[in-house]
Amino acid sequence: MSVTAPLGFRAAGVVAGLKESGDRDLALVVNDGPSRAAAGVFTRNRVKAAPVLWSQQVLSGGRVRAVVLNSGGANACTGPAGFQDTHSTAERVATVLGDSAGEIAVCSTGLIGERLPMDELLAGVDRAAAELSRDGGTAAADAIRTTDKVGKIAFRRAPAGYTIGAMAKGAGMLAPSLATMLCVITTDADLDAALLDRALRSATAVTLDRLDADGCLSTNDTVLLLASGASRVAPGEAEFTALLTDVCADLTRQLLLDAEGASKAIAIEVVGAANDFDAVMVGRAVARNNLLKCAIHGEDPNWGRVLGAVGTTEAVFDPDALNVAINGVWVCRDGAAGDDRSKVDLKPRDVTITIDLSAGASTATVWTTDLTAEYVHENSAYST
Amino acid sequence: MSVTAPLGFRAAGVVAGLKESGDRDLALVVNDGPSRAAAGVFTRNRVKAAPVLWSQQVLSGGRVRAVVLNSGGANACTGPAGFQDTHSTAERVATVLGDSAGEIAVCSTGLIGERLPMDELLAGVDRAAAELSRDGGTAAADAIRTTDKVGKIAFRRAPAGYTIGAMAKGAGMLAPSLATMLCVITTDADLDAALLDRALRSATAVTLDRLDADGCLSTNDTVLLLASGASRVAPGEAEFTALLTDVCADLTRQLLLDAEGASKAIAIEVVGAANDFDAVMVGRAVARNNLLKCAIHGEDPNWGRVLGAVGTTEAVFDPDALNVAINGVWVCRDGAAGDDRSKVDLKPRDVTITIDLSAGASTATVWTTDLTAEYVHENSAYST
Numbered sequence: 001m002s003v004t005a006p007l008g009f010r011a012a013g014v015v016a017g018l019k020e021s022g023d024r025d026l027a028l029v030v031n032d033g034p035s036r037a038a039a040g041v042f043t044r045n046r047v048k049a050a051p052v053l054w055s056q057q058v059l060s061g062g063r064v065r066a067v068v069l070n071s072g073g074a075n076a077c078t079g080p081a082g083f084q085d086t087h088s089t090a091e092r093v094a095t096v097l098g099d100s101a102g103e104i105a106v107c108s109t110g111l112i113g114e115r116l117p118m119d120e121l122l123a124g125v126d127r128a129a130a131e132l133s134r135d136g137g138t139a140a141a142d143a144i145r146t147t148d149k150v151g152k153i154a155f156r157r158a159p160a161g162y163t164i165g166a167m168a169k170g171a172g173m174l175a176p177s178l179a180t181m182l183c184v185i186t187t188d189a190d191l192d193a194a195l196l197d198r199a200l201r202s203a204t205a206v207t208l209d210r211l212d213a214d215g216c217l218s219t220n221d222t223v224l225l226l227a228s229g230a231s232r233v234a235p236g237e238a239e240f241t242a243l244l245t246d247v248c249a250d251l252t253r254q255l256l257l258d259a260e261g262a263s264k265a266i267a268i269e270v271v272g273a274a275n276d277f278d279a280v281m282v283g284r285a286v287a288r289n290n291l292l293k294c295a296i297h298g299e300d301p302n303w304g305r306v307l308g309a310v311g312t313t314e315a316v317f318d319p320d321a322l323n324v325a326i327n328g329v330w331v332c333r334d335g336a337a338g339d340d341r342s343k344v345d346l347k348p349r350d351v352t353i354t355i356d357l358s359a360g361a362s363t364a365t366v367w368t369t370d371l372t373a374e375y376v377h378e379n380s381a382y383s384t
Numbered sequence: 385m386s387v388t389a390p391l392g393f394r395a396a397g398v399v400a401g402l403k404e405s406g407d408r409d410l411a412l413v414v415n416d417g418p419s420r421a422a423a424g425v426f427t428r429n430r431v432k433a434a435p436v437l438w439s440q441q442v443l444s445g446g447r448v449r450a451v452v453l454n455s456g457g458a459n460a461c462t463g464p465a466g467f468q469d470t471h472s473t474a475e476r477v478a479t480v481l482g483d484s485a486g487e488i489a490v491c492s493t494g495l496i497g498e499r500l501p502m503d504e505l506l507a508g509v510d511r512a513a514a515e516l517s518r519d520g521g522t523a524a525a526d527a528i529r530t531t532d533k534v535g536k537i538a539f540r541r542a543p544a545g546y547t548i549g550a551m552a553k554g555a556g557m558l559a560p561s562l563a564t565m566l567c568v569i570t571t572d573a574d575l576d577a578a579l580l581d582r583a584l585r586s587a588t589a590v591t592l593d594r595l596d597a598d599g600c601l602s603t604n605d606t607v608l609l610l611a612s613g614a615s616r617v618a619p620g621e622a623e624f625t626a627l628l629t630d631v632c633a634d635l636t637r638q639l640l641l642d643a644e645g646a647s648k649a650i651a652i653e654v655v656g657a658a659n660d661f662d663a664v665m666v667g668r669a670v671a672r673n674n675l676l677k678c679a680i681h682g683e684d685p686n687w688g689r690v691l692g693a694v695g696t697t698e699a700v701f702d703p704d705a706l707n708v709a710i711n712g713v714w715v716c717r718d719g720a721a722g723d724d725r726s727k728v729d730l731k732p733r734d735v736t737i738t739i740d741l742s743a744g745a746s747t748a749t750v751w752t753t754d755l756t757a758e759y760v761h762e763n764s765a766y767s768t
Contacts, residue, residue: 047695047703047719077691079704079720112688113721214674217696219688290598290674290755291763298764304496304603307461311431312601319431320463335431336463337497371674373757379675380682 002137005155005165006188008032008228011136013143016124018072018110018117024143025072026121028128029184030097031065035229038064039197040105041204043221049076050083051106052220054090058105062193064226065099067184068128069107069144070121071169076112076219085116092122096129107222109146109169109181141167144182147378149258154250156243162189162231164243168251183208183223183251189240190229199241200225207248210280210366213259214375215288256367261374264296266351267367274360278315282355283366285313293371299346303332306353316359323356386521389539389549390572392416392612395520397527400508402456402494402501408527409456410505411551412512413568414481415449419613422448423580424489425588427605433460434467435490436604438474442489446577448610449483451568452512453491453528454505455553460496460603469500476506480513491566491606493530493553525551528566531762533642538634540627546573546615548627552635567592567607567635573624574613583625584609591632594664594750597643598759599672640751645758648680650735651751658744662699666739667750669697677755683730687716690737700743707740 004011009031016026031038040059042052058064068089075082090104097104108116131139141151148169155165168183185200204223225244235243256265268286273279286292292305303324310322324332329344331337351370369375388395393415400410415422424443426436442448452473459466474488481488492500515523525535532553539549552567569584588607609628619627640649652670657663670676676689687708694706708716713728715721735754753759 045692045695046697046701047691047706074688077688077716077720079718082720112686112692113716216673216675216692219692219695289600290759291600294760294763297760300764302496304458304461307431308429308496308600308603311429311603313430317430319461322431332461332497334463336461336466371760373760375674376678376681376755376757376760379678380684 001155001165002141002153002167003029003165003184003186004134004137006163006186006228008188008230009186010132010134011140012128012131012133013136013139014124014128014131017120018070024139025070026124026128027069027140027143028132029067029140030132031226031228033228035190035227036063036065036103037191037193037196037227038062038225039193039200040222040224041200043218045217045219047077047219049074049108049220050078050086051075051108052222053083054086055105055107055222058103061102063103064105064224065103066093066097067105067107067224068093068125069182071109071144071146073108073110073114073116074112074220075108075116078115082115085118088118089121089125092125096126105224107182109144109220112219137165137167144169147260152251152254154247156247158235158243160233160235162187162233162235164247166247166251168255170255181218181220185225185247188228188231190232190234191227191240195237196225196227199237199244202241203245203248207245207252211252211256212284212287212366213369252367256369259369260378261372262369263372264351264370265349266296266353266369267365269352269354269365270357271354271363272356272358272360273362274316276362276364279362279364280366281313282310282315282357283364285309286355287366287368290371296351297370297372301326301331301341301344301346306355307332310355315357317357321358323358325354327352385539385549386525386537386551387413387549387568387570388518388521390547390570390612392572392614393570394516394518395524396512396515396517397520397523398508398512398515401504402454408523409454410508410512411453411524411527412516413451413524414516415610415612417612419574419611420447420449420487421575421577421580421611422446422609423577423584424606424608425584427602429601429603431461431603433458433492433604434462434470435459435492436606437467438470439489439491439606442487445486447487448489448608449487450477450481451489451491451608452477452509453566455493455528455530457492457494457498457500458496458604459492459500462499466499469502472502473505473509476509480510489608493528493565493604496603521549521551528553531644536635536638538631540631542619542627544617544619546571546617546619548631550631550635552639554639565602565604569609569631572612572615574616574618575611575624579621580609580611583621583628586625587629587632591629591636595636595640596668596671596750597753636751640753643753644762645756646753647756648735648754649733650680650737650753651749653736653738653749654741655738655747656740656742656744657746658700660746660748663746663748664750665697666694666699666741667748669693670737670739671750671752674755680735681754681756685710685715685725685728685730690739691716694739699741701741705742707742709738711736
């Protein structure tokens with residue numbers, strides 16, 4: 001179902017010939033309205049790919065008719081010529097839809113630093129436009145995969161009579177600012193761009209933005225939210241935001257489970273923080289600690305690594321008041337050894353590390369993976 | 385030679401029984417004067433091991449008679465009882481030397497979160513004191529090893545007639561703030577504590593502090609500088625600082641080459657920075673990028689990873705004016721593909737990545753290693 005679950009959307013995923021594998025590599029998602037309100041959040045990396053620079057301009061208008069996405073090349077670090085390639089791609093989509101390029105968003109993913117083969121890509125746009133359909137969402141989700149083992153899709157139907165659908169890709173470069181390189185969310189709710197923007201920022205802040213697989217911030221991260229209004233239902237902001245958050249949490253979990261080379265899905269729960277900022281900061285510091293990520297891979301409840309990571313932050317805490325539980329066993333109490341670490345069972349794939357800062361009542365959860373030899377292998381062999 | 389190269393120092397390295405391997409695990413370095421001026425720099429981790437808390441107090445007085453160091457246990461995250469263990473260790477050294485515990489520094493390295501076996505450790509102090517000698521420096525350097533494959537020692541004789549000697553350990557947890565867990569530097573120059581402090585901070589800032597193997601900041605990092613004054617030579621501050629920097633650079637190189645599981649020694653040279661702060665910030669961001677470290681391991685000149693890391697910083701730069709050379713080949717010019725990347729030879733162990741920010745005249749070099757399956761293996765099997 002994916003992005004075509006809501007009314008008013010068509011999609012397609014085709015083989016444009018950008019991937020050497022011959023797999024699908026170009027997706028098109030079209031909003032047939034009646035509304036075309038939209039919002040987007042983008043990577044915080046200052047080195048932004050051409051399609052990010054383009055789509056930020058498009059989204060500043062709050063309206064999107066269609067999104068064209070390609071795998072097989074990130075079109076990042078490609079200079080003015082690369083930006084022109086993105087512009088040409090949007091123009092081609094506009095032409096085939098009889099619409100304005102200024103309302104066509106573009107997303108790309110793949111290797112950095114290489115120009116896209118534009119003849120193949122533009123022919124792919126034509127082919128995708130010809131294949132647009134109400135059940136094209138799954139093919140579109142397949143077409144945006146890079147090293148993803150599986151396509152990621154989600155949808156929810158609200159009792160009030162509207163639907164949210166989504167697709168995402170991202171199995172590496174899961175980033176501190178946005179966990180997925182590319183994510184398109186659609187809804188047939190009737191909402192304006194300002195509300196969509198608030199809802200999207202709120203939802204991603206506690207889901208996709210808290211998935212930190214390797215601390216590496218992509219040049220291409222993009223999350224778009226498109227509303228067709230075709231259900232004629234205008235839900236309240238709180239209700240819509242809650243459902244959108246649920247969809248984003250679903251995608252976050254899928255991204256976590258498919259992260260490159262990972263054998264553990266680690267939830268870092270920070271509790272007792274003085275404020276939300278501290279809670280997230282501590283969660284991220286622990287999520288990025290390579291030594292801890294290796295220890296969890298080795299099924300070693302090495303809580304010293306957790307304290308070492310907490311200590312690198314500016315959060316409010318007293319080192320002698322820190323408590324740490326691993327999979328429910330409080331192996332560290334008051335900054336020193338607590339319950340018997342041999343009671344910790346680290347065999348399951350899901351691992352929960354709870355850190356009590358004893359400094360307040362704020363909490364946050366950040367998700368990460370373990371660090372494995374497979375991660376090293378995949379990322380040392382990626383471009384060659 | 386190590387720490388006993390300068391006049392006025394004796395040292396020993398003995399088997400106290402802290403390591404299961406039965407290798408040497410306790411070192412003692414004694415300054416016989418006539419001066420006992422000293423300076424220290426310590427980890428910036430807020431979770432500090434008991435010996436760090438103790439030695440910071442000792443160094444606040446600017447005088448050190450002796451340093452006792454143990455491997456086989458970090459005495460970190462051990463609570464008030466662990467601090468008492470450190471105190472008792474200093475007292476025992478003071479007793480055998482007939483001196484004050486307030487001028488005995490203590491350093492520990494090994495697993496976090498476990499108490500030290502004090503009976504063995506204190507008996508080891510007695511044994512080390514009995515074995516103190518003018519040629520004990522090498523045994524002391526051997527005794528502080530943990531996963532270090534080799535002991536690290538250095539010394540320099542100044543034409544002016546004084547000497548600097550040093551030993552260090554650290555093959556993992558090479559940290560952003562201090563690259564080695566433990567380092568003791570001795571000199572027979574006659575210098576006061578204030579000058580030693582300035583010289584040590586200046587020297588470590590451009591050497592040990594710029595070695596960032598895995599971004600993980602230890603709870604125990606300590607660098608101590610002890611001056612006996614036995615040469616009766618009082619060099620100028622600039623001259624002494626230059627020689628001290630040379631010694632620290634030598635140790636930094638040894639630490640880099642022995643980093644856990646590394647197959648590449650990577651120098652990240654940042655040039656054209658607006659200021660020194662920017663240059664170091666960019667160097668560290670690149671040094672900590674797991675994806676780049678994997679790519680270099682795979683001998684893949686993936687300059688896009690470099691730009692992706694640079695873009696995460698707040699440094700002054702224009703993404704379209706970034707240039708990157710890998711081993712001398714400018715594979716990225718003006719933020720896009722430059723010279724043919726197939727010309728880059730990444731087979732040698734030493735790799736140099738030059739990043740031109742085109743924003744000023746400041747430069748800095750940060751050293752790091754590649755990320756390997758061996759690193760994962762060593763750190764996933766460390767405590768179990």
